[in-house]
Amino acid sequence: MSIFALKGNIIYSESREKLCIVSNGYLVCEEGISKGVFEELPEKWKDIEVKDYGEQLIIPGLSDIHLHAPQYAFRGLGMDMELLEWLDTYTFPEESKYQDLEYAKKAYEIFVEDLKRNGTTRVCVFATIHEEATILLMDLLEQSGIKGYVGKVSMNRNSPAYLCEDTPKENVRNWLDVVKGRYRRIQPILTPRFTPSCTDDLMEDLAKLQKEYHLPLQSHLSENPSEVAWVQELEPESSCYGDAYDRLGAFGSNGKTVMAHCVYSGEEECELMKKRNVFIAHCPQSNTNLASGVAPAKKYIQQGFSIGLGSDIAGGASISILRAMADAIQASKLRWRLLDSSWEPLTFEEAFYMGTKGGGAFFGNVGSFEEGYEMDALVIDDEELRHPQDITVKDRLERMIYLSEQVRFTDIYVSGKII
C-alpha cells in the first residue's frame, strides 16, 4: 500500500468562503487519495516518506471544464471579432484541418504539452467532428497523465458543409465503440456543439445515448445576445435556450451535464439549471475577448449553483486556470461597476474555489485536499515574484493568481502520482 506525505505551505478550499491554509503542513496521500492536511504528522504515520518542498506552495490541481483543443492553434488571433463572425472566419476553417491526422498530431501535441505545463490536471475538452483525430487527442492526453473528458463534436446544421455530419449518430457510436475500455484516465463525453449546429433529431439521439452509455454531456449556453436570438428563432417552441436542450433530454435529465458561459441566462433558465444540477463553466476571458459580456458568477456561486472555470480556448487566449481566476475577479468588478451593483465582485477566495473544488466537482471528489479527495496537487515555486517585505502565505496565493505567468510548477500530482 502506497502512502506518503508532501510538506509545504498548503492551501485549499473547503467551500467558496473557506480557504484553509496550513503553513509548513503535511498533506498525506494513500493510494492516490488524500487522508487530510495536518499541522504535525500524526503519530500513526510517523514513518512514512515525507517529500519536503520547503517554503513552496501546495495547492490542488486545476480543473478546466471548458475548452476547445483544435482552437489552441489560433489562440490570441482574430480577437477583434464577435462570436458568430469569429466562428466563421477562424474556428470552422481551422477545425476542418483535423481530418488530416498528421496536422492534428502536430497541433494536439503542442496543446497537451502546454495544458500540462500550466498545471491543469482535469479537463473537459471539445475536439472536432473527426473521430480519428479525437481518438488521437484522447491518446495524447492519456499519455500526459492529465485526467478528464474528451468529446467528439456532433453537428449537422448551420455550419460549413465540411463540418456538417451526414450520419452524426452513427459517428458517435463508432467513436464510443473504439474508445471503450481504451483508457484509464480519459473518458468520452457527448458533445453537441450548440443548439444552432444540431437538429432536434440529433440532440435527441445524443440524449438517448447519454442515458444508454451513462455518459456526461457538454455544450454551450446563452453566450452572446445574437446567439440567444438565433436560438429563439430556430427553436420557437422553446421557452428559453436551456429549454431547447431540456425538451430534447440534453439538459441534465439523462446524466451529468456541463454548459459553458451562461452569460444571458434568465430566471427560468437558471431554475432549470438548478433543478437539473447542470454545471456552469464560467469562461471570463473568452466572454471578454468575444465581447459577449460577463456571466453573473457571483450570483451563481452565492446561490449554490455548480460552477467551475473554463479557459475556453480559443475564445480565451490563455490556457492557464490561475489566469482564469484573476480574469473572473476582474470581469466581476467591471460587471459590478458598469452593469449591476446588486452582485458584488468575486473575492479571490471564490475565484480560487471555482478553479479548484468548484470545477473539480464535475470529476468527482476532486479539487480539494479534504479527506477522501483524489490527490491532485501542484507544487509551486513563486520565487521569481520577489518582494522586499515579509508576506503571508495567503498573500502569496493572491499574488500568484494575479501574476501566474511568473510562477513555476515544481511538481504536478494527479491522483497521487507525479505526471
Place this chain on the structure above:
Amino acid sequence: MSIFALKGNIIYSESREKLCIVSNGYLVCEEGISKGVFEELPEKWKDIEVKDYGEQLIIPGLSDIHLHAPQYAFRGLGMDMELLEWLDTYTFPEESKYQDLEYAKKAYEIFVEDLKRNGTTRVCVFATIHEEATILLMDLLEQSGIKGYVGKVSMNRNSPAYLCEDTPKENVRNWLDVVKGRYRRIQPILTPRFTPSCTDDLMEDLAKLQKEYHLPLQSHLSENPSEVAWVQELEPESSCYGDAYDRLGAFGSNGKTVMAHCVYSGEEECELMKKRNVFIAHCPQSNTNLASGVAPAKKYIQQGFSIGLGSDIAGGASISILRAMADAIQASKLRWRLLDSSWEPLTFEEAFYMGTKGGGAFFGNVGSFEEGYEMDALVIDDEELRHPQDITVKDRLERMIYLSEQVRFTDIYVSGKII
C-alpha cells in the same frame, strides 16, 4: 559616426490606424536616431553593420506613462478593495517605509530589474515624498539604461501624518537642486499626488516651480466616483476635477502635463484637457482591479487626445505594457457591451499605438521607427508560442499582445544602445 541596421520582422505604428509591417526588413539607426525602415538596405548604407535577428520581431520600445515604484512591493495584493480603502490599508503604510534607504534599495532594485525585463524603455514614475529614496530610484533607473521621468511625491493634507510634508515646497526645491545635472537619461517631474492630498497653496507652488524650472508634471484625475465626489467637496469653487488643477496652474498651462486615469472626465474636463494638451495615461488593469471603471479610451484616441498606457503599479498588478495593451482592448470590449455601445472596442492596432507611439510622445519623438525618432527597439523571440500552421507577422504581433508573458526579449535598445 555610429550607424548600423537591425534586420528582422519590423512592426511600428505611424498613426492609431496605420500599423507598418516590414517582413525581413531593415531598421537603420544613426547616432541613436532612426533613419527609417526599408525593405532592402539602401545603396548608400550597403557597408554598414547589419545585426540580423532572423525571424524575430522588432517593435518600438514600450512607454509606461504612469506607475508607482514603491507600490511594486505589494503588486497583486489586497485587490479586493476599492481605491480609497486600498490607499489607506496598503499604499500609505508601504510608502512610509521608503524613509529607510536600505529598504528602498532592496525594493527599488527589484522594481528596476523587472521593469527592464518587461521591455519598458521609457517611464513616468511616482516615487514617494522621500527625497533620498527618490534620488536612489533615479540613480538605479539611470544605471539601468531606461529613460524617463521620476517624481518625488508632494502631499500635505488628508493623509497619514507620516506622509504629510510640513515644508513641501522646500523639499521639492532641495530635491531639484540635488538632481540638477546629475543624469543623462532620467529627469525630474513635479508630482502632486492628487487634489485630495495637496492644499491649494502647495498646488500653486508646484505650478510656479513648473514654469520656473521648465519641468513636466504628473498627477491623477477622475479615477473613481468616490474620489471625484471628494474633490468636489474639497474644491467647491472648481467646476470639475480638472478645473481644480487648472485654476491653480497645474493642468498644462505651465508645461507638459500627464494625468492618470480620466475614467470619469465629463465634457468640460475633456475640453480643458484638449485645450491644454494634457496627456492621458490610460491604466486599464488598475481601473479594473480597483473596480474604478473603464476610461473611454476609444473616444480619447478617436478625438485626437494625447494618450498612452500606464501599468499603474500597484493598482495594476502587471508591469508589462504588452499586457496593458491586451487589458485595454479587453476593458474596452466590456465597456462597449455593458455600458456604452456608442464607442466601439479598441482594435489591437490602437492598443499597440497607445503602448508605443502614443505614450512615447510624452518623451519627444519616441515610440516609432519613422525617420527622426529615437531608436528604442525590442527584439522579440516568440518561439515559445508554438503553432502548427503558418501565421503572418501581424498575427504574431496580435498573439504576442495576448500572451506577452510567453515572449522573451532578445535585445532591448534605448536610443540606439543595447541596455
